[in-house]
Amino acid sequence: MADVDLATIAGVRRYLANTRFASHTINALTGGFANFTYRIYLNDLFEGKETLVLKHAAPYVAASGGTMALPTERQRFDVEALRLVRKMYADDDVITVPKVHLFDEEAHVMIIDDCGTDTRTLKQLVIDEALPQTVAEEIGTAIGRFLGRVHAWNKDTSFDMDIFSNNEVGKTISILVTYGRLISTLSGRDNIAALADPGLDIPEGKLAVISKLAETRSREMLSATEVLTHGDFWPGNIMVSLRREPEGSTLRLEKLYVLDWELAKAGLRGLDIGQFCAEILLLQRFYASRWEETSTIMRSFLLAYRGGSGSDEELARVAIAHVGAHLVAWTPRVHWGDKEDTRKMVAEGVELLIGGAEGTLAWLEGSLVGNLV
Template identity: 50%
Template sequence: MANENPDLLTVAGVLRFLAPTPFASDEVHPLSGGNCNFVYRIHLRTPYNNISTLVLKHAEPYVAASAHRMPLAVERQNTEVTAMNAVKAILSSDAVVIVPTIHHFDDVAHVVIMDDCGVGAVTLKQLMLKNPPPVSVAKALGAGLGEFLSRLHVWGRDPQTSNHVSFDQNQQGRTISGYVTYGRLVSTLTGKDNIPALSDPPLDIAQSKLDTISALSSEKIHAINTSHQTLTMGDFWPGNIMVRLNPAGDSLERAYVLDWEVAKPGVAGLDIGQFCAEMHSLRRFSPACDASATTVLDAFLKTYRDAAGVDVGVAKDAMVHVGAHLVAWTPRVPWGSKERTREVVEEGVGYLVEGYAATQEWLRGSLVGRLV
């Protein structure tokens, strides 16, 4: 299917690329939301397997949203396709939370063509911020996501069945996951990273806490680089979850988990903690979605615990990762006011330090208490 040197950075180029293929299209529309790739909704001239619209995702050897073309190896698509096909195969036929079906992968042009989640679908983050769902929908969504992640992690515990050897090649995924959280915790808190929300005045974090965070950061980065606890999604947050409700908005039709480019063997608690941190941020910065976000979170944790079984170690990993995510990401994303941002970062410091030394009793009263 690959053309020689195809232009896939423009609509006109995508139309030309698709013209001689079964996916020839009359309309192509760029989709927003992602940072790493060029993504388009394609309107097929002739339905493909009775489908009239699909999504085309093209990778370049750099981050699409980076003005300086930050390098990013295109082999990330091989990881994504392998992961999505494998996870698709382990989901039950009646699962509400799924991954899109991949219809074509061109590893020369670096193109993936997959199911379209639908014009009415929005990310879970958008849904919570703009139109928080009723509690009944939030509960169904949380339970579905808990079931989804637990199924992935239970299956992923067997390195042969879930093909850890193949995913071990994703060193780029390990490096990214380690750096974007634990690799910049101390520099964030000391002011070295010059983040406006944390300056004037700088945060006053006790040296003893910084020492603890430095030690746990090294430990967690080592675990990210070496762990084979299970197969992890690697980027399980509300921006990678597309949600489609019925027209009335009072029931969940389907949710899709997207962007598997950093899937790898790793630490289960990091997937859990990333999701929990983001849902917690939603309710901290947008009180209007507090009830919905809390319901999603509670149902997610309870369903995951019941389906996967969780020991204290997994719960501690999750709690520490909540703290790491709040510290590393909150001040770098335009969540809200400077004052609230600083509050949430300092809250994250507490989760890091206390979670690292947590007892089972402490964990039961924590944000991830429903896991234990």
């Protein structure tokens, strides 16, 4: 159906009309950036479900209105990763991924389970609600164990890494959005308003260390072949379902879903860890009332991950440096707070980059990823 415009609800309705997924109501979902995503309300139940989610990968970034090209092959990695994780996890696990019901590679459409209208991203949940410490700890622990298992799958003789080793687009994107723009961000070449007037005035010695680290990390990312990584592991890609006990006073964790595996690839473990920790740190700093919850999530996440892999100094160095890279590359480009606070976070990112490259073991142990060592 080459004439169907899946960037519109009308086009999606026409695409689904003569399929088992025909729907009476279709709603566009917000919050995504790369794809067109819809909740479809089925005419007839499918495996007992009233709703599913349809994702369409156009050959461009959806949020760009067609001005930023993005290869559609990204969706194949999303589907393959989701199918792989489903084989590893049972439906009654507290953390899982949506089941893939359709993958139309020609139309670039996938239809997956709906996580539910009552779910929120972990980022939004932390912003919205004061979580009991027991729930925060359970969330962090479940995510840490999950990521540890994903990173260990290459040790299973039945696991075939070939498809993920070949995600060159994913590797290139991950390099460009972080290490590829560290120096241009810090030097002022990117003309970011929050970092101008005055400029940051980072000493040349520190810029040289960061430049060398960026080159080294980029080479490592391109040449990685052994470990499966998510590639975009942050609280915005983790959906949380909570439930209240009958008496209404006790909040419990029901389910966690890890979404958006388009950048799944052979990569560096520390980058998944670092991205998650960086975003939790940003929530902690810009939403001060959530200090306890975010601290608990971070600590339990790192301890649970370490419990599966053991102490690892090099992993911790990569992770803490990536926290720094994420703070530098993303904080001034995504609105978190005012100019002064944004500049403080970028400056902190610089110090974490330097510490990851040159810090002593004692410094590393005292850092926010110290629980890895």
